[in-house]
Amino acid sequence: MSDEVFDKIKELIVTKKGVEAEKVNIDSSFEELGMDSLDAVELVADMEEIFDVNIPNTELQNFKTIRQAVEGLQRAISQ
Amino acid sequence: MPERRVVVTGTGVISAIGHNTEQFWNSIINCQSGIGPYEAVDSSLVRFKNGGEVKNYDPAAYFEPKELDLMDRFAQFALIAAKEAVKQSGMDCAQDNGTRTAVICGTSIGGVVSQEKTYTDLYRDNKTRVHPLSIPRTMPNSAASNISMQFGITGPVYTISTACASSNHAIGNAFWLIRNGICDRALAGGSETPFTYTFLKSWEAIRVVAQDTCRPFSKNRQGMILGEGGGMLAMETLESAQQRGAVILAEIVGFGMSSDASHITKPDQVGAERAIRLALEDGKVPLGEVDYINAHGTGTQVNDSMEIGAIKNVFGDHAQNISVSSTKSMHGHCLGGTSAVEAVATVMATLNDILPPTANYQEQDPECDLDVVPNASRPKKIRYSLSNSFAFGGLNAVIAFKKWEGI
Numbered sequence: 001m002s003d004e005v006f007d008k009i010k011e012l013i014v015t016k017k018g019v020e021a022e023k024v025n026i027d028s029s030f031e032e033l034g035m036d037s038l039d040a041v042e043l044v045a046d047m048e049e050i051f052d053v054n055i056p057n058t059e060l061q062n063f064k065t066i067r068q069a070v071e072g073l074q075r076a077i078s079q
Numbered sequence: 080m081p082e083r084r085v086v087v088t089g090t091g092v093i094s095a096i097g098h099n100t101e102q103f104w105n106s107i108i109n110c111q112s113g114i115g116p117y118e119a120v121d122s123s124l125v126r127f128k129n130g131g132e133v134k135n136y137d138p139a140a141y142f143e144p145k146e147l148d149l150m151d152r153f154a155q156f157a158l159i160a161a162k163e164a165v166k167q168s169g170m171d172c173a174q175d176n177g178t179r180t181a182v183i184c185g186t187s188i189g190g191v192v193s194q195e196k197t198y199t200d201l202y203r204d205n206k207t208r209v210h211p212l213s214i215p216r217t218m219p220n221s222a223a224s225n226i227s228m229q230f231g232i233t234g235p236v237y238t239i240s241t242a243c244a245s246s247n248h249a250i251g252n253a254f255w256l257i258r259n260g261i262c263d264r265a266l267a268g269g270s271e272t273p274f275t276y277t278f279l280k281s282w283e284a285i286r287v288v289a290q291d292t293c294r295p296f297s298k299n300r301q302g303m304i305l306g307e308g309g310g311m312l313a314m315e316t317l318e319s320a321q322q323r324g325a326v327i328l329a330e331i332v333g334f335g336m337s338s339d340a341s342h343i344t345k346p347d348q349v350g351a352e353r354a355i356r357l358a359l360e361d362g363k364v365p366l367g368e369v370d371y372i373n374a375h376g377t378g379t380q381v382n383d384s385m386e387i388g389a390i391k392n393v394f395g396d397h398a399q400n401i402s403v404s405s406t407k408s409m410h411g412h413c414l415g416g417t418s419a420v421e422a423v424a425t426v427m428a429t430l431n432d433i434l435p436p437t438a439n440y441q442e443q444d445p446e447c448d449l450d451v452v453p454n455a456s457r458p459k460k461i462r463y464s465l466s467n468s469f470a471f472g473g474l475n476a477v478i479a480f481k482k483w484e485g486i
Contacts, residue, residue: 038344041286057286057302
């Protein structure tokens with residue numbers, strides 16, 4: 001499942017934010033991909049819609065890397 | 080020709096912590112927050128459950144049915160505040176004075192309560208007609224227009240929409256109109272009524288609203304709390320106030336504004352500092368005599384540390400002597416109306432030499448290490464005070480007040 005979550009996040013970052021696919025790795029930080037807090041909010045909103053989960057604000061604020069976002073979403077999906 | 084001076088001779092306010100200035104100020108000095116579960120929207124459908132709603136509000140106690148028919152809730156709040164301010168001031172806005180009087184109102188979103196009704200009528204209830212007055216109720220200038228009609232004010236009347244800085248831009252514009260001789264008096268402030276389902280869901284989506292409450296400057300702050308309300312200042316030339324023997328509550332001495340031109344939601348400290356400096360320069364305010372700042376203080380991590388950083392940079396060592404509090408901790412963030420509500424708090428603080436508290440404060444944040452007046456008001460001699468507003472869109476507006484000492 002986490003591969004599926006990562007693949008989806010990567011796809012969204014590439015298609016919606018115009019980041020080159022080869023730059024998007026599991027340990028990339030949003031900052032180094034040129035994404036700010038609003039981009040992260042948008043990304044998580046899309047993921048919530050796709051996987052039908054809710055990510056609390058307090059958790060979202062801690063998403064600095066793609067790995068953290070994947071793990072956070074994974075936890076929400078498995079609940 | 081000496082520069083014209085501008086004074087406040089009346090205040091009006093309606094908010095979660097009081098339906099008039101007396102109630103509002105009593106709540107502030109007692110550190111009573113009006114934040115709690117909102118009722119206008121089914122909170123089971125929204126992730127955050129609390130807000131600063133105006134409770135026990137009966138429109139019929141203020142307006143005739145024919146008047147109510149014309150006004151959205153946001154316009155009602157502006158007019159209620161304006162009536163209170165004019166009554167206290169005793170100013171004559173009409174007849175010969177009407178053309179020399181301005182009304183400037185701030186609002187971020189205008190008549191969204193009425194707009195929401197048109198949406199639910201059409202999209203949810205499948206009606207084919209909406210209320211015939213939907214347009215005049217919804218238009219953002221309806222608050223200013225209704226105030227103008229109420230008092231017969233025929234001078235400059237307009238609305239400013241700069242998100243959460245709207246009302247400070249309104250007050251600042253009115254101050255400059257009077258100081259520069261365009262007008263002799265003004266009603267300036269603003270209002271907002273954001274408790275609609277679509278609007279709450281929009282705030283939910285952008286992830287800046289706290290789950291619990293508004294804790295400005297507290298390390299464990301989670302974000303802002305939405306509030307509703309309106310505030311208004313009755314302002315006039317010092318000459319006019321003295322001629323008619325009006326009680327002067329405070330002097331407005333400076334206005335500064337700037338744009339970050341940086342990020343649509345993330346505030347830029349450079350822009351905030353510039354607005355503060357410009358207000359101080361405009362009012363020829365001695366830095367060392369600023370005793371109180373009513374902060375923008377939203378309770379978001381980003382705003383509050385940025386704002387304290389800006390204050391430190393502008394004031395240097397004197398920042399340690401300035402008390403900085405956020406009354407949003409009690410009335411919530413009234414968006415386009417918030418700086419009007421906060422202007423009333425700042426005028427009352429300066430008049431009474433009492434510092435409004437920052438309610439709900441729990442934990443010191445090293446990045447917000449100034450005197451934030453935690454959890455209790457207290458007396459302090461206030462010579463000059465500032466009211467800060469830093470809006471989404473990077474738009475900043477700061478008003479400088481001076482205690483009226485009789486000269």
